[in-house]
Amino acid sequence: MTATAQPETAAPRAPVLTLQRMMPALLLMPCLAWISFFFLLPLALMCWRSLTAEGFSLAAYSTLFTSALYAKVMLTTVKTASIATVLALSLAYPLAYALTLSGGKLRALILVFVLIPYWVDIIVRSFSWLILLGDNGIINKMLMTLGVVHTPLELLYNPFSVLVAMVQILLPLTTVILFGAMLRIDRTLIAAAKIHGAGGWQAFRTVFFPLSLPGVYGAALLVFVLSLGFYVTPALLGSPRETMIAQTIMVEANQLLDWEQASAAGFVLLVITTLIAAIYNRYFSLDRLWGGSDA
Numbered sequence: 001m002t003a004t005a006q007p008e009t010a011a012p013r014a015p016v017l018t019l020q021r022m023m024p025a026l027l028l029m030p031c032l033a034w035i036s037f038f039f040l041l042p043l044a045l046m047c048w049r050s051l052t053a054e055g056f057s058l059a060a061y062s063t064l065f066t067s068a069l070y071a072k073v074m075l076t077t078v079k080t081a082s083i084a085t086v087l088a089l090s091l092a093y094p095l096a097y098a099l100t101l102s103g104g105k106l107r108a109l110i111l112v113f114v115l116i117p118y119w120v121d122i123i124v125r126s127f128s129w130l131i132l133l134g135d136n137g138i139i140n141k142m143l144m145t146l147g148v149v150h151t152p153l154e155l156l157y158n159p160f161s162v163l164v165a166m167v168q169i170l171l172p173l174t175t176v177i178l179f180g181a182m183l184r185i186d187r188t189l190i191a192a193a194k195i196h197g198a199g200g201w202q203a204f205r206t207v208f209f210p211l212s213l214p215g216v217y218g219a220a221l222l223v224f225v226l227s228l229g230f231y232v233t234p235a236l237l238g239s240p241r242e243t244m245i246a247q248t249i250m251v252e253a254n255q256l257l258d259w260e261q262a263s264a265a266g267f268v269l270l271v272i273t274t275l276i277a278a279i280y281n282r283y284f285s286l287d288r289l290w291g292g293s294d295a
Contacts, residue, residue, distance in 0.1 A: 028214040041269065050263035060264035070248070070265070077244040078232070080159070081227030084166040086173045088223050089216060091167065100185075114172050122169060126236045127163045130156065133237075166230060167240075173226075174219050181215020197257035217284040225273055245269055 045223055050060050064070050117125060132138050133155035155161060185208060193203040208222040231246035236246075245265060253262035 007188070023125055029173060043267075046263045047267050050260055050267050052260060060260045061268070064264055064268055073245055074280055075247050076242060077228055077246075080162065080166070080242065080244060081224050084163055084170060084227045085220055085224045087163065087167045088170040089178075089220060092171055092174035092178055092214070092219070093212075096175050097184055099175075099179045100103050100182045102194060112177050117168070123232055123236075126165055126233045129161060129168075129237055133164075135144060144224050156237060157239040159238070159242055162242050165233045165237050166227060169233065170226065171221050174223050177219040177222065178212070178215050181218065182250075184210050185211045214284075217280070221277065221280050221284075228269065 015049050052057070094108075095114070099107055100108060130137070132142070135152040135156075135262045137155070139155065140149075143153065189205045189207050189211070193207045194200070198206065200230075228244075230244060231250060233246045234242050235247055249262045249265045249269075252258045252265065
């Protein structure tokens with residue numbers, strides 16, 4: 001008996017480009033077009049402008065890296081941004097943790113108070129500190145009325161006033177980021193730790209806090225990068241000793257009309273920010289910000 005060979009049926013070839021495969025790209029096109037035209041193109045023009053001083057040269061960059069003034073401004077910027085980031089995280093973490101413990105109307109009420117500052121423009125919020133911290137401000141008048149001090153304290157136009165205002169502006173964002181990260185933590189893990197004999201503080205220290213660190217890392221990066229570009233707050237509340245890089249760029253572009261030098265400073269700030277993000281990604285894995293795995 002001879003077996004009859006059955007012709008093999010070829011599997012249907014899937015189309016190379018189907019509507020389903022193209023849908024993500026189609027949905028991203030408006031966003032990509034917007035970012036390309038209003039972000040990437042201006043960045044490219046800024047980079048090109050920084051190279052056109054006295055023809056095509058690196059003179060603007062040479063000035064940046066050899067001038068003591070720019071080194072001082074950049075050091076002040078990094079130091080101020082670092083301190084503001086640490087303070088914002090220190091204040092936001094307990095608040096975010098309290099939000100995870102509360103629920104219902106109490107959580108909604110706390111969130112409203114956390115987000116209220118975003119309803120007010122950043123310039124108005126910075127000006128409000130002039131009223132609070134001035135020589136005739138509310139704080140100095142209260143201290144003098146109570147007899148704590150006899151002369152007004154110098155609370156304005158120094159690092160203290162700049163940091164206080166920066167932290168107040170950054171605190172809502174930091175709290176929301178930490179709160180979102182803490183909500184993803186499985187509370188049954190803490191209950192399991194307590195069942196096995198851990199106290200409340202030990203369960204928090206050994207279980208909850210390590211699991212919340214990805215949110216802390218993400219909040220620290222975003223807050224630090226935002227702090228590097230602060231302009232209004234240090235301009236209103238700081239002295240020339242607290243000048244940050246954004247103020248220097250604005251002065252060069254608007255007052256000195258040195259567009260090449262301002263473009264070079266802006267591009268260097270962009271490179272520094274990108275390097276910080278790359279290093280951060282190397283050690284802390286940025287994909288955890290949106291729930292990715294560590295693998």
